[in-house]
Amino acid sequence: MNEHETERELRAWFAAQPPLAAPPELRRSVAAIPATTQLPLAARLAAALTWRPVFVPRAAWALIVVALAIALVGTTVYVGSRLLDARPVLPPAVVSTPAPTPTATLAGMPIGAYGACASAATAPITLTTLDQETGDGISSAIDQLNREFQAANPGVTIAREQRSADDLKASVQAALADPDGPDIVQVEQGREAMGAAVRAGLLLQLTDYATQYGWDDRWAPGILARSSFSDDGRTFGSGTLYGVSVTGEIVGLFRNNHFAADDPGRGSLSPQSLAELMEIFSATKEAGDVPVVFGAADGDAIEIYASILEAMVELEWLDDFVYGRNNVSFATPETVAAAELLVEMSDRGYFTEGYESIGHDDAVALFASSKGEYLWADSRVGPTLDAVDGVTFYFKAVPPLQAGDLSRSAGGVGLPWAIRKTSPDPDCAGAYLDFITSDHAMRLLANQGVLPSRYVGGAPEPMQALSYTDVAFIFADASTSGRLGHRLDAAFPTARETLTANLAALMAKVISPEEFVQVIDAAYQAYLTTLR
């Protein structure tokens, strides 16, 4: 049944519902609410100020109201001045930047960048960018955005340099410290890269650009927090914004619809909880198929473990763990329970046989060739799957621990783009960041099959790229409603290596679930001591 047929069925069903009359008891109790429910103090005070008591002379009442107003204004000014005193001092160039005037348009869309780069008309500006976006879709999208930005800002040239992720990681601090270095650099979230750069005073604070361009409305606070630090670089996840992300990613379950076509009954199952998901895996196993195509050789167990764990924990704990706040411990009942479930899945034979020696790319290829029903992976494999002929895939969020709860999704946003503090053209760089995260840019990325950091529409053509729309909608839902979790390997510098090695030992039963969380916690606590 396609969406239009489903809509038609729904409309008919709702139209067929006979109207219900509210029960008499409800009618009586609602009618009695004003008499039985006291208004809150604020509402009663509002009423008192609006209506003058008859026993108070009009002049006296006016004096009372004026006195209250003066007291209120005085308090507001005092509090406001204290808040202003507490604001970080911003570079003069940023503070003095006038708001851009949208004088140019691109495909009917005003480009606010023009005003910020207007000085290029008399003195040409070259903005140098350094990024690691070497993938086909994202790289060509960035190139196109650069051409458009140059066209909208005469006199501006974008000089783009690309490096591999490892090369960028190794050289980013030196690039930011170079007085002639790139103006705009992708800096990895977390203390190791962005935190270190903030501590060294190498990154420009983006607070005023965020205000100027309305970035606070573009992303939910939980997304901006991932690129925020205190001004001393020691507190992660809050404070000043230092970067904006162009792309997003989310971990979930890709499903090979070859199995649904073979067995429509099994295809109709839609798990509402982790327990129901395990029942589906069990049914697949009993039918003689591999429930989850999995290869552990490249560390993909982290994503499965993270998804299970994030369905079990409070997101506040997860934020604290990843941001290194409040001295949380990794040794909790939930981390143990998630480890136990992972081992149980292995024991029950839900994973590809011999998964220990299968790499990531091989696992994706096995899944694409219908050697298993599900692939538990992050959204970046979507374009690869959508390019497969003859088989369709869809993508589901990992269900919550209990049916009826809202699912959380492990994931995040791509490496944020930041501005070198000593860039000679910070305003033009700010305008560039605004442009590459604009609605137009997000749609262009979507059309290239890249998941943007916020979904505003668009999709790759042709539309048989089915999993893309699932990914985009689930990411949009999670990221705008505060239910996008984190990647566990962002929690501390050695997290990926430590988790990979110990998840392998856990699944091989070399260590117990309790021992697994203890060893991760020991590494995490050792890291926390370095922050003090």
Added chain:
Amino acid sequence: MLRAHPIEGRQVDRATAFAALAEHHLDAGYNLAALILGNRDEAEDATHDAFVAAWRSWGSLRDPNRFEAWFDRILVNACRDRLRRARRHPVIDLSETLIDPAAPGDIAVSTAERDAIGRSLERLNPDQRIVVVLRFYRDLPVEEIAARVGVPAGTVKSRLHYALRELGVALGGRHPEVAR
């Protein structure tokens, strides 16, 4: 005749206005809650809670003509809270609990179809169910739903899309695009 104290008089004005609007919107609110929650008892409680909340925040309603949208938002929140507090999928059967067997009506769909749709709605998560009811029962445009639910229009669209996919699977027995 004794003149009412002005503050009390204001209360009386508020109470009169509230009572009139509540009476006018009571049935519509109760029906909306019943379809979201799938249970008449739960709907009765949620509707009552929502009207209490509406009375307590009466001062925030600037324009009485906007009462319906304003109250819908309160009611939807009350329903969502109930669904989440339950921390489990509500035990409901829309086909049996909502349709009054004694009520006359031109039922357009067969009982079997009705049961299937009712059961498929049960499988949606609370947020999906709310947008489906507002879209296909109330026939509200996405922007109006967004205002009532308190999320961006894009989020409403994504919830609707995903809900329709879920329902398509449940009603058709297979993922919608598999049939292409």
